[in-house]
Amino acid sequence: MEKNNHTFGHSPIGKLLLQQAVPAAVGILVLSIYGIVDTIFVGRFVGSIGIATITVVLPITFLISSIGMSIGVGGASVISRAFGDGNEARAFSTFGNQIGMTLTLAILFVGLGFLFADEILQLFGGKGEVLEPAKSYFNIILIGIPFLAWAMMSNNVIRAEGYPKVAMYTLIVPAVFNIILDPIFIVWLDMGLEGAAWATTISYIASAAYTLWFFLFGKSIMKVKASWFTPDLGLAKEIAALGAVTLARQGMVSVLAIVLNNELFNYGGEMGLSVYGVINRVMMFANFPVLGITQGFVPIAGYNYGAKLNERVHKAIRLALRASSLIALLIFVLIMSFTGSLVQIFTSDETLILETIPAMRKAFLATPLLAFSLIGSAYFQAIGKPKSALLLALSKQGIFLVPLVIVLPIFFGLEGIWYSFPLADTGAAAISYFYLKKGSDAL
Numbered sequence: 001m002e003k004n005n006h007t008f009g010h011s012p013i014g015k016l017l018l019q020q021a022v023p024a025a026v027g028i029l030v031l032s033i034y035g036i037v038d039t040i041f042v043g044r045f046v047g048s049i050g051i052a053t054i055t056v057v058l059p060i061t062f063l064i065s066s067i068g069m070s071i072g073v074g075g076a077s078v079i080s081r082a083f084g085d086g087n088e089a090r091a092f093s094t095f096g097n098q099i100g101m102t103l104t105l106a107i108l109f110v111g112l113g114f115l116f117a118d119e120i121l122q123l124f125g126g127k128g129e130v131l132e133p134a135k136s137y138f139n140i141i142l143i144g145i146p147f148l149a150w151a152m153m154s155n156n157v158i159r160a161e162g163y164p165k166v167a168m169y170t171l172i173v174p175a176v177f178n179i180i181l182d183p184i185f186i187v188w189l190d191m192g193l194e195g196a197a198w199a200t201t202i203s204y205i206a207s208a209a210y211t212l213w214f215f216l217f218g219k220s221i222m223k224v225k226a227s228w229f230t231p232d233l234g235l236a237k238e239i240a241a242l243g244a245v246t247l248a249r250q251g252m253v254s255v256l257a258i259v260l261n262n263e264l265f266n267y268g269g270e271m272g273l274s275v276y277g278v279i280n281r282v283m284m285f286a287n288f289p290v291l292g293i294t295q296g297f298v299p300i301a302g303y304n305y306g307a308k309l310n311e312r313v314h315k316a317i318r319l320a321l322r323a324s325s326l327i328a329l330l331i332f333v334l335i336m337s338f339t340g341s342l343v344q345i346f347t348s349d350e351t352l353i354l355e356t357i358p359a360m361r362k363a364f365l366a367t368p369l370l371a372f373s374l375i376g377s378a379y380f381q382a383i384g385k386p387k388s389a390l391l392l393a394l395s396k397q398g399i400f401l402v403p404l405v406i407v408l409p410i411f412f413g414l415e416g417i418w419y420s421f422p423l424a425d426t427g428a429a430a431i432s433y434f435y436l437k438k439g440s441d442a443l
Contacts, residue, residue, distance in 0.1 A: 013315045016300050017293070017323070023168035024159070025292020029285075030175040036345070038196060039281045041182045043347045046192050051346075052273035053134045053193060055280065056126045059257035061141050061148075064113060066250035067105045068149025071098050072156030073298075074243025077382055078235065079160040080299045084306025090235075096228030097235050098153055106149035113142045124254075125261025129270060137197045144201030147208035154211035157222060160299050166214055173210045174203035241386045245377065249393040256397045259405050260417070267414045268355075275356045278346045279363050286331050287370065290324040294374045302382040317379060317436065324371035332367040335360070362418035366425035373425070376432030388435055395431045400424035 042050035075098040082091040113120065117135055126134040151170055159167040178199050185195030214220050264272035297320040304312040335342065343356045373396055380389035401424035408416025 013300065013312060013319055017296055017316065017319055019296075020159070020164045020300060021293040021296030021323075023164040023292075024295035025289050026168050026172070029288045029292075030172045033175060033179070033285070036281050036285055037179050038182055038200070039277065040346055041186045042193065042196055043278075043349075045186050046196075048274040048347070048349055048352055049129055049133060049270060050193055050196075051277040052130050052270050053126075053137055054196075055273050055277035056121060056124050056130055056134050056261060057138045057141060058280075059254045060113070060120055060124055060138065061145060063250055063254040064106070064109045064142075065145050065148040065152060066247055067109065068102045069152040069156070069250070070243035070245075070247035071102050071105075071239060072153035072243075073246045073381065074239040074241070075153070076156035076160035076299065077242045077302050077384055078238055079157065080302030080382070081306030081384060083160075084303040092222065092228050093230070093232055094235055094239065095157060095222045096230065097232055097239060098157065100229055100231065101236060101239065102149055102153045103146065106146040110142050110145050113145070114139070124258050125265050125273065127265055130273065133193050137193050140194060140197035140201055144204035148204040151204065151207040151211055154208075154215070158211065158214065158220065159295065160302070161220060161222060162299070163214075163219065164296065166218070170207055170211050174207040177203035177206045238384075242381060242384065242389070245381050245386055245389040245393050248390055249377070249397070252394050252397040252402075256402055256405070259402050263405055263409055263417060264414075267409050267417065271352065271355060272414060272417075274352055275359050278343060278352070278356050279360050281346065282335070282342055282360065283363075286335060286364070286367065289327040289331070290370050290374055293320050293324040293327075293371075294378045296320075297375065298378050298382045301379055302384075305383040313383075317375065320375050321371055321436075324375065325368065328370045329368040332364060335364050335367070359414075359418045362415070363421040365422035366429070369425050369429035372432040372436070373428040376436050379436065392428075392432050392435055396424050396428035399431075400427040 039051060039054065042054060075094050078094045079091045082088070082094065117138055118131075121131060121134050121138060151174070155167050155170045158170065181199035181202060182196060185191045185199050189195060191198070215222055260276065261273060264276055268275065297316055300316050301313050304310075304316065339357050339360050340353070343353050343360065347353060373392065377389050377392035380386075380392065401420055404420035404423055405417055408420055410416070412419070
């Protein structure tokens with residue numbers, strides 16, 4: 001069987017990073033555009049309560065689906081190093097274990113989501129007028145979560161195989177489906193929030209179907225074979241240990257959502273939730289190039305580390321940091337220059353616009369530092385060092401942002417919440433720089 005990732009060990013690092021990062025960034029960009037379009041339709045045809053509803057539900061569904069992402073990232077690290085070391089059997093067995101783990105856990109947690117929907121939504125800030133629409137939206141979205149978990153797991157495996165364009169399509173397919181279905185369900189069929197939920201659920205199913213087709217009939221050597229499904233406790237533990245970094249990061253994002261949504265409701269009511277809903281969508285869009293470089297960097301670092309080509313690993317770190325920092329600086333300038341225009345894309349509500357513009361500028365103050373925290377965590381995850389990766393992954397939300405969101409509003413009210421974001425970004429970047437300098441000799 002011919003591997004497509006053999007070039008990771010000898011092609012120029014800059015060329016490899018470009019080949020891997022551009023498709024990843026494009027996929028994330030299209031996915032971000034979907035999130036923006038979805039919020040635009042909900043904001044304009046449902047209203048600010050609709051935006052608040054999505055703000056409450058989104059972190060819950062992504063927490064459940066991140067099981068697939070974490071198993072995908074953990075397994076992809078094992079697969080990349082196994083291919084780099086010439087151990088194909090280990091790579092194939094890893095894939096089989098990933099499939100079993102993803103489907104079993106995703107279905108289990110979706111069941112729990114249906115059983116405890118009210119309690120979960122209230123925990124995440126679904127209060128007042130937001131609770132009932134959030135419940136309707138959540139129950140429909142849950143149907144698609146196992147499919148999303150499969151797609152997220154598959155995306156990382158496909159990238160580890162050396163097919164970044166196919167991995168890109170796994171993100172583009174659901175985005176395109178959603179962009180097409182949103183106006184049909186929300187506007188033409190007048191289904192409101194439930195229409196938005198069905199559009200999203202169908203898009204998750206489409207993404208899962210595409211990845212399954214690639215494994216069964218595409219160029220993938222990771223065919224779905226019964227012989228690879230034999231449970232391997234050692235592999236499962238390694239996948240879980242490395243994947244726990246991603247799961248813990250998303251778990252902390254969800255803890256942040258619980259704290260943040262409740263604090264926003266306490267200090268700003270439904271309007272506070274709506275303001276953050278707009279800011280969060282812009283954050284998803286603004287971060288896509290840096291996230292793309294990060295995702296493109298991971299298989300390159302993992303393969304070369306497995307092949308013991310340390311200088312190539314160090315060069316990949318330096319190039320990834322320089323490129324992503326430069327792009328993050330450009331994004332910062334654009335957001336600060338066109339804040340008003342960005343906000344007006346989502347809503348025509350004058351009050352919401354006036355509240356969101358200054359809040360967004362405060363929240364994005366430390367955007368140029370984003371690269372260090374993302375690349376730092378990704379590097380240690382790629383080379384199989386989960387403890388360092390976990391610390392860096394949790395540093396922004398766990399060490400800084402959650403405490404700041406709780407403490408600063410006591411003294412500064414709603415303003416304190418917006419200033420928490422740049423302070424957390426700065427602290428996380430400082431910790432990541434220290435770990436990269438100490439643990440990689442690349443800086």
